[in-house]
Amino acid sequence: xxxxxxxxPIALAMxxxxxxxxxxxxxxxxxxxxxxxxxxxxxxxSVISEKAPEVQKARN
Amino acid sequence: MTCCGGNIVADKVVEASRVSAQADRLGELTQYAxxxxxxxxxxxxxxxxxxxxxxxxxxxxxxxxxPSVKSVRVNLTLKRILLEMAGNAPVLPAILELExxxxxxxxxxxxxxQQSSAGKEGKAxxxxxxxxxxxxxxxxxxxxxxxxxxxxxxxxxxxxxxxxIAVPAVAYSGQTFFxxxxxxxxxxxxxxxxxxxxxxxxxxxxxxxxxxxxxxEVYFDAAVSLLFFLLIGRYLDQIMRQKARNxxxxxxxxxxxxxxxxxxxxxxxxxxxDEIPVGSRLRVVPGERIPLDGQMVSGISDFDLSIIxxxxxxxxxxxxxxxxxxxxNITAAMEMISTRSVEKSYLAEVxxxxxxxxxxxxxxxxxxxxxxxxxxxAVHLLALLAFGYWMFAxxxxxxxxxxxxxxxxxxxxxxxxxxxVPVVHVIGSGRLFEKGILMRDGSAxxxxxxxxxxxxxxxxxxxxxxxxxxxxxxxxxxIGSAExxxxxxxxxxxxxQSSHPSGRAIYGYLDSVPASLSDExxxxxxxxxxxxxxxxxxxxxxxxWVAEIASGRAPGHGSHDNNLNxxxxxxxGSAPAYFRIEEELxxxxxxxxxxxxxxxxxxxxxxxxxxxxxxxxxxQLAIDNFVSNCSPAGKMDHIRQxxxxxxxxxxxxxxxxxxxxSLALSHASMAPASASEIGRNTAxxxxxxxxxxxxxxxxxxxxxxxxxxxxxFGLAIAYNCIAVPLAFSGNVSPLIAAIAMSSSxxxxxxxxxxxxxxxxxxxxxxxxxxVQSRPNLKPEFRGA
Numbered sequence: 001x002x003x004x005x006x007x008x009p010i011a012l013a014m015x016x017x018x019x020x021x022x023x024x025x026x027x028x029x030x031x032x033x034x035x036x037x038x039x040x041x042x043x044x045x046s047v048i049s050e051k052a053p054e055v056q057k058a059r060n
Numbered sequence: 061m062t063c064c065g066g067n068i069v070a071d072k073v074v075e076a077s078r079v080s081a082q083a084d085r086l087g088e089l090t091q092y093a094x095x096x097x098x099x100x101x102x103x104x105x106x107x108x109x110x111x112x113x114x115x116x117x118x119x120x121x122x123x124x125x126x127p128s129v130k131s132v133r134v135n136l137t138l139k140r141i142l143l144e145m146a147g148n149a150p151v152l153p154a155i156l157e158l159e160x161x162x163x164x165x166x167x168x169x170x171x172x173x174q175q176s177s178a179g180k181e182g183k184a185x186x187x188x189x190x191x192x193x194x195x196x197x198x199x200x201x202x203x204x205x206x207x208x209x210x211x212x213x214x215x216x217x218x219x220x221x222x223x224x225i226a227v228p229a230v231a232y233s234g235q236t237f238f239x240x241x242x243x244x245x246x247x248x249x250x251x252x253x254x255x256x257x258x259x260x261x262x263x264x265x266x267x268x269x270x271x272x273x274x275x276x277e278v279y280f281d282a283a284v285s286l287l288f289f290l291l292i293g294r295y296l297d298q299i300m301r302q303k304a305r306n307x308x309x310x311x312x313x314x315x316x317x318x319x320x321x322x323x324x325x326x327x328x329x330x331x332x333x334d335e336i337p338v339g340s341r342l343r344v345v346p347g348e349r350i351p352l353d354g355q356m357v358s359g360i361s362d363f364d365l366s367i368i369x370x371x372x373x374x375x376x377x378x379x380x381x382x383x384x385x386x387x388x389n390i391t392a393a394m395e396m397i398s399t400r401s402v403e404k405s406y407l408a409e410v411x412x413x414x415x416x417x418x419x420x421x422x423x424x425x426x427x428x429x430x431x432x433x434x435x436x437x438a439v440h441l442l443a444l445l446a447f448g449y450w451m452f453a454x455x456x457x458x459x460x461x462x463x464x465x466x467x468x469x470x471x472x473x474x475x476x477x478x479x480x481v482p483v484v485h486v487i488g489s490g491r492l493f494e495k496g497i498l499m500r501d502g503s504a505x506x507x508x509x510x511x512x513x514x515x516x517x518x519x520x521x522x523x524x525x526x527x528x529x530x531x532x533x534x535x536x537x538x539i540g541s542a543e544x545x546x547x548x549x550x551x552x553x554x555x556x557q558s559s560h561p562s563g564r565a566i567y568g569y570l571d572s573v574p575a576s577l578s579d580e581x582x583x584x585x586x587x588x589x590x591x592x593x594x595x596x597x598x599x600x601x602x603x604x605w606v607a608e609i610a611s612g613r614a615p616g617h618g619s620h621d622n623n624l625n626x627x628x629x630x631x632x633g634s635a636p637a638y639f640r641i642e643e644e645l646x647x648x649x650x651x652x653x654x655x656x657x658x659x660x661x662x663x664x665x666x667x668x669x670x671x672x673x674x675x676x677x678x679x680q681l682a683i684d685n686f687v688s689n690c691s692p693a694g695k696m697d698h699i700r701q702x703x704x705x706x707x708x709x710x711x712x713x714x715x716x717x718x719x720x721x722s723l724a725l726s727h728a729s730m731a732p733a734s735a736s737e738i739g740r741n742t743a744x745x746x747x748x749x750x751x752x753x754x755x756x757x758x759x760x761x762x763x764x765x766x767x768x769x770x771x772x773f774g775l776a777i778a779y780n781c782i783a784v785p786l787a788f789s790g791n792v793s794p795l796i797a798a799i800a801m802s803s804s805x806x807x808x809x810x811x812x813x814x815x816x817x818x819x820x821x822x823x824x825x826x827x828x829x830x831v832q833s834r835p836n837l838k839p840e841f842r843g844a
Contacts, residue, residue, distance in 0.1 A: 004214070008221065011198070011201060012198060015197060016194070019190060019191065019194040022190045023187060023190060026183060026187060026190070032135060032137070033135040033136055033137045033138065034137055035136040036116060036136030039112065039113030040113070040116065043116070043117055
């Protein structure tokens with residue numbers, strides 16, 4: 001049963017990483033517009049203008 | 061993805077006021093600016109017209125092309141636009157561009173904490189949900205190992221790890237429930253959160269004790285997954301409210317927050333309303349609403365009072381006339397002197413009536429709370445009984461007794477009950493949303509299901525805000541004759557320039573003919589449009605004014621000429637032609653009223669308009685009970701009488717300022733999106749479609765939702781009937797508790813889902829009706 005010493009921390013760590021990832025998504029407003037994200041994926045890339053890098057920067 | 065074409069509505073009246081008010085708007089907008097650290101200026105706009113992917117594409121693409129726009133981001137869920145302007149660049153060009161694209165926007169105070177508090181609340185709940193979910197999964201992993209036979213030191217180790225996960229998780233995720241339970245207890249009553257908190261805390265405490273006593277059965281998983289399930293219900297409830305609130309915020313156009321004050325020097329200055337002293341001279345351009353109660357001092361213009369009094373036809377007022385705040389100025393710029401301050405204006409009086417009416421309705425108790433009042437004491441009593449019984453049966457073995465009492469608490473914990481109501485409300489509000497109906501909160505759905513009497517306002521509710529031409533003597537002229545051709549073209553040309561509702565009705569009536577007129581057209585306020593053709597004056601307007609230049613009467617006109625709503629047209633020296641203007645019923649009004657009657661709901665009309673007009677509309681709709689010339693207080697009295705002596709529960713549908721108190725007083729209320737701001741803020745439901753089919757639709761959904769909620773309660777109780785005896789007799793193990801809890805929650809959710817499924821068959825019909833009726837979202841045209 002010694003393997004548990006290794007396995008349990010791994011299992012918990014994986015879960016914890018998932019939790020942190022979720023909290024990070026939440027903090028960076030990725031859940032603030034669920035409907036919008038659903039339709040944005042279908043849009044052509046040309047929608048983003050030449051200003052794109054600037055726009056990206058502003059969003060961050 | 062081109063569903064947005066209809067948004068591009070060129071409204072001449074609005075256009076005119078826009079241009080003249082631009083300078084003022086700039087000043088007004090800057091108060092919403094939010095300075096970012098980088099020195100750029102941020103604005104948040106609500107834009108109710110955003111409704112699909114191509115809206116996002118159009119807005120983001122077009123605005124990004126403006127030189128001063130640094131970034132633009134559309135939020136489809138909240139129907140908002142986040143705009144960042146480089147440095148201190150004015151935001152007005154961006155707004156004009158949006159308006160050109162057909163999107164009316166309203167600035168939102170991005171700096172205020174109040175706006176974001178709802179969003180923060182939602183995020184906090186989601187965070188709590190994530191933590192509870194993480195904890196529940198990991199504890200379940202350890203518990204399953206235990207149930208499948210881990211024992212001795214391994215089991216104790218698993219229990220210890222569970223403690224390390226469960227204690228912080230409960231402390232973090234359970235806060236919502238603990239604080240709500242504490243509040244309830246301090247106020248001396250019980251709510252659902254009391255047994256929830258008690259069950260979670262006792263299960264946790266009991267399990268910690270068991271762990272250190274090297275016991276076998278612990279409830280860590282039950283405690284945490286309970287929180288997880290309940291937080292799902294809370295979060296759904298919160299999303300629903302936030303969505304409705306945002307939609308309503310977007311619809312709520314700015315009230316006349318300021319006005320153009322004429323300074324002694326003759327210059328105009330735009331000032332916020334509360335900074336305008338009584339006795340100030342104000343200028344109001346066509347398309348604007350009167351900002352304050354006052355007296356007209358110069359000019360003559362037509363005014364639309366419909367939103368205040370319910371009277372459908374515009375009135376002409378000149379020097380010395382009293383004006384009420386909220387009146388819409390239609391034809392000409394005019395000046396007025398304010399006679400009362402904001403707090404004392406007519407609108408404020410109505411607001412006061414409104415408050416007194418709302419106090420009465422605050423007594424409604426939601427189904428879930430009514431259930432909690434019965435359920436919570438019963439659960440506590442059962443747990444106590446179990447403890448007492450086992451103390452007696454085992455002759456004082458307090459360990460077993462407490463253990464069984466906790467098992468009873470956990471098993472009866474209203475997990476399914478906590479989901480029974482919010483899930484139905486969320487699905488119900490989603491279904492209403494699809495049908496273009498916004499719901500303020502869940503209790504509105506319950507109250508709507510209880511109503512058994514319907515009261516309609518007439519003007520703006522049963523009828524549209526645009527009158528139509530019912531008949532015209534122009535038709536009597538021989539088809540193809542030169543006279544007819546010429547008249548039609550001239551009328552069309554005159555009507556095109558008119559901002560009066562009747563003139564626009566005529567313009568719409570002559571849709572297919574070309575207009576031709578080269579001479580200058582001028583609008584004579586209170587009379588109509590005037591121009592000349594080949595040296596002769598031509599007029600389109602009030603019959604008596606037109607008769608001044610006409611000769612003789614057109615045959616067959618009969619007795620309509622004393623109806624103020626009629627319009628006439630004449631070329632100098634020739635016989636006049638008449639137009640009969642009538643209010644137009646909203647599409648589906650007849651079908652909506654008859655289907656309400658089919659649901660056994662009696663229908664009344666309460667209107668502030670003149671009896672002859674109300675009678676005509678009532679006739680068309682086959683409604684027997686109608687009251688005309690009703691004041692706001694009169695409407696309230698009528699509803700109070702129905703609700704008190706008639707023991708009726710009234711559903712009121714109205715739009716005007718005069719309807720607002722009765723909307724608040726009635727058991728449930730609805731308003732069209734075109735309603736006055738105060739009406740919209742008061743009503744429980746707002747329908748954004750033009751047709752009235754929304755009302756029976758909403759009623760049917762409410763009835764169905766109530767049935768489902770009751771079924772859910774029934775299921776939850778049936779579950780308890782099985783689980784409680786098991787727990788009471790000491791036969792519930794943590795494994796059984798975990799299975800029972802999850803499955804009862806799933807059953808309740810599955811049952812609630814039927815609110816969606818049942819309608820599937822009728823979906824094609826719905827889609828068809830959706831295409832026909834565009835959302836009536838034109839905040840720039842209405843709203844006090």
